[in-house]
């Protein structure tokens with residue numbers, strides 16, 4: 414018997430949503446399945462904050478891996494910006510690939526298309542294409558070349574139009590009837606073959622021999638019934654090919670003569686009328702397809718494609734190389750749902766991915782204040798006041814009884830030492846220390862050594878502009894109706910930054926003028942445990958909130974302040990911008 418404690422621990426804490434894969438079976442008239450096109454699975458994105466730091470990247474990968482180990486096959490770890498050098502170092506050290514760069518979470522065509530697409534190939538006959546359309550009960554097929562690139566569209570309604578407009582009599586170069594295709598379409602028996610494939614005219618021998626013979630030439634296919642005298646005369650006059658309709662027999666001497674003359678002779682079981690119909694269906698689809706049909710790319714936003722699909726039922730979907738990878742229909746668009754996303758190491762809209770308002774937030778794993786979040790469905794929410802989001806992710810592995818893979822353990826340890834400044838930050842909890850110790854043991858790594866390596870790389874400011882330094886760890890907050898920006902630089906080399914104070918102030922002012930009530934740059938001197946804050950925009954109000962004297966009109970010295978979320982943002986909350 415399991416005790417309640419154990420039963421509770423066995424509960425999967427992480428998300429366990431049902432697999433979203435739908436298989437759509439295309440119907441074959443009358444019988445069973447013929448072809449399956451798969452609706453693209455709705456992927457689940459695990460995303461950290463903008464200007465990602467090491468903790469955000471480590472927790473994103475860590476949590477996405479946990480969901481995958483719990484059986485989900487559709488989880489994507491994403492990042493919202495470039496990797497910092499120290500984060501890249503950590504990924505390299507534990508041999509973990511970088512998460513995918515995600516520019517926007519708005520739903521795209523690739524999310525809802527049916528893939529792969531059923532297509533027609535250039536060179537296929539109308540007969541083959543028509544058969545496929547009928548079998549699959551489809552109204553159109555994209556026509557592609559051997560590389561899969563789109564060239565046209567084969568429309569079922571065009572077949573109907575062709576028969577109303579009349580059948581072909583003369584064939585131009587492009588539409589030249591191909592005898593192999595004709596034989597395949599008609600199902601004839603080749604009695605002798607001359608090897609020529611392309612012809613330009615099809616003539617039906619309904620007239621007298623005298624009227625017929627002047628029209629005979631090597632590029633003519635002659636369709637004729639059981640008129641032996643016509644067979645012989647046509648072969649003597651050098652007809653290209655003879656198609657004998659009605660299944661009539663042909664005498665052996667004719668076949669020998671035709672062979673000597675280089676004339677192909679085919680016997681077909683159909684009457685002349687049906688034979689002519691089938692010859693018309695033997696021309697290649699590219700001769701009659703609609704050229705340059707409308708199409709879209711898998712990366713196109715659904716919102717952009719929707720107006721096109723109000724007039725057209727379906728569109729071929731191309732990849733970046735313009736190969737057809739799927740089809741998107743009006744029904745697919747109607748079915749389009751919001752992309753599912755789990756927010757990690759943040760929960761504020763201003764710090765989240767572009768298009769978050771159009772996504773469905775299904776989960777939050779975070780260690781920050783909860784601010785302006787709105788969801789359509791109840792999310793799984795796990796917010797704890799721990800020093801690093803990586804700590805929380807490691808805890809979720811424990812609760813789910815899933816062993817942390819070694820590389821992920823190294824990553825999470827890196828996230829903890831980076832986010833807690835090697836346990837110096839006031840945000841550190843006993844749980845951070847305990848989990849870090851366990852991870853360090855698992856990967857046989859000294860946390861102090863790993864932490865110093867990460868902080869040293871982060872502190873290497875040479876060659877980085879003031880704008881870059883401010884942008885690297887910049888977060889935006891909406892507080893009491895005002896827009897604030899808080900940049901943090903944690904450095905083991907504060908002296909180098911002090912020399913660049915004027916440059917940093919100028920960049921800070923530019924940032925503030927782009928629409929912030931106030932922008933702060935918090936420079937944390939990791940080893941000397943000193944903190945300098947530079948302010949652009951309402952410095953007096955900010956200084957008053959920190960109850961600290963303003964230096965040189967724009968700076969505060971705040972010893973012991975290391976944490977933006979615990980020691981800076983709560984103080985800013987006391988300010989009421991007017």
Ligand SMILES: [Mn+2]
Nearest residue numbers: 468758802832
């Ligand atoms: Mn964090």
